[in-house]
Amino acid sequence: FRTEQRFAVPPEYLDAGLVSALAVPLSDRGRVIGALKVRSRQPQRFGPDEQRFLESLASLLGTCLQRAQTEEALNHAQRLESVGQLTGGIAHDFNNLLTVIQGNLQVLEELPADAPEVARQQLVSAAMRASRRGAELTGKLLAFSRRQVLQPSAVDVHALLHPLSDMLRRTLDQRIAISVHVAAACPPVLADAGQLEAALLNIAINARDAMLDGGALSFNAAIAEALPDGLRQELGEGRFVCIAVSDTGAGMPEAVKERAFEPFFTTKGVGRGTGLGLSAVYGFVKQSKGAVALESAPGQGTTISLYLPVPGSAHLAPQDMEVDPQAVPPGLKVLVVEDDLEVRAVAQNFLVALGCRISVCSSAEQALELLTATSDFDLLLSDIALGAGMRGTELARIAQQRLPGLAILLMSGFSAELLDADRESPVDWELLPKPYSRNELARAIARVVAA
Structure with a gap:
């Protein structure tokens, strides 16, 4: 280095006693983006073997860099696709709702003064229903994006599931047998009671649509003694209750399972679903510091398990206080x-x-x-x-x-x-x-x- 005339040698190299070096280019798709260098205090330390090793290492680093860039490009494309799905779905659903509201209000405005009161009330009721559906759609979107305002409290799982199952027995297909089993020692969960009930209702409706000829729908809740692989790192420390909803429906192929929680993804026919049900469930559970697991196979039904935290000693807000x-x-x-x-x-x-x-x-x-x-x-x-x-x-x-x-x-x-x-x-x-x-x-x- 002390006699090198082709390029300037940094003084630090000389101070460190470095006397030899080897460098190879680091390339990305034929374009040089840097260099991989090694230095030594021994004269003539690097020969052909070291050069080949360093070239192989530079090639490996270049391949890793290309893979990382390709994955990032793919993730970016997937994010753009999700944004496109959200934008298109929102525009479609809200335009339908606005058509209902605007149309009914216009007809109401043009009604003659002597029109029957019942006709006016029907128009107002239709507009009100559409506005409520718009608010529900917004709530589902917020739940998917995990930006919904939740009011967590200690929720008694037994007290939640049994009234819900009674309601489902009256409203779902009578050919669907509904059962509930809550372990005797099952502790409460820390969640927004109203949103938890809505999440379970969403899952039950999906299960109903998968059992066109009837079947069995079961709710099971117990303390999660052992978490599935991968969930412990996601959930962190603490105790969790597993609320599993299982059906004997058609089940999902692998391609559908992979997209089940995507917004506006649905396998239902036009007008039968928005594709926001399971994505809203996913967003609510994640915002509640929990996790969701999905098990399904064609012809073997589906089980969706919600893992929700058990309340600690922190102060909890009272459950939805009914106020007159x-x-x-x-x-x-x-x-x-x-x-x-x-x-x-x-x-x-x-x-x-x-x-x-x-x-x-x-x-x-x-x-x-x-x-x-x-x-x-x-x-x-x-x-x-x-x-x-x-x-x-x-x-x-x-x-x-x-x-x-x-x-x-x-x-x-x-x-x-x-x-x-x-x-x-x-x-x-x-x-x-x-x-x-x-x-x-x-x-x-x-x-x-x-x-």
Whole structure:
């Protein structure tokens, strides 16, 4: 190195006593992307054998790099395909729902003044059903993306499964025999009770569709003494309950099993399914810090197992507390903050119907002008996203600093905002997702005022 004239030798090489070196190119599809080098303190250390070894190693590294790049390209293509499926499926389903809503409202608008009241009610009911289906579709999408706001509590599996099975016996094909077995020592699970019931219902409906000539549907729950291969690393430490739903239906070939949890993937005919059922189940269970296992083969039925955590010693929220909408105190003074004019009007109408006294603002800045130390508001009802100005969460904090006894009810149509607010907000704040009905608003108000 000290006598090398063809290129500059870094001083560190000389300081380290290096006197010989060997380098080979590192290539990717014929393009040189780097070099593999070795150095030694011994003169003439590297010969033909070392050169061949280093060339083989460079070739192996190049092959590994090509494989990694190919896998990344494939994963990217699969992600784009999933996005395309989501976009197309959402557009199709929502356009159908909007057609129902828009069509019924247009007919209602054009009805003559002397039209029978029953005709008006039928049109309104059809539009309401379509709007509820839209909200359910959004909920399934949020569950698939694991961005749904969950309210985990200690859920008694026995108390959940038996009423569910009774309901299924009345509503599913009478040729399907339904059985439930819950181990005597089965502990509760930590999950959102309503979403767990919806997940089991989704699985049961899929099972029904796989048993066109009848069959058997069984629910089994017990503590998971031994987890399947691969799930322990996914789940981590802790105790888990396995809720297994098994059917004697047609079963799934391997190609269908691999795609069973993909959004909008369905083997059902047109109009019989959205393809969101199992993907919503998967998203809910993963968000609940659990796992899903699927066992199926053609002609041998299907078993879907949900592994859900057993509650620890942490404080748990009570299970869905039923609150009578009539529990809203009459004359409750509410400050409404909502930047969308039409949503604000809906909230106003709901609150007036509930007997509340209301003041309305379109921004947090306007609301702060009314929230003085002498104001007598009982409740702040605010959207989280309020346009370009201050967010509803910041407004709520300032409001409670000025009026410590003020109840806070935040609402949003963005699930991510509710998740963030849930992590940041005090325990006495209530979070209400949009869309909401008048009864849902009333129950939320009753809970937060009573807290």
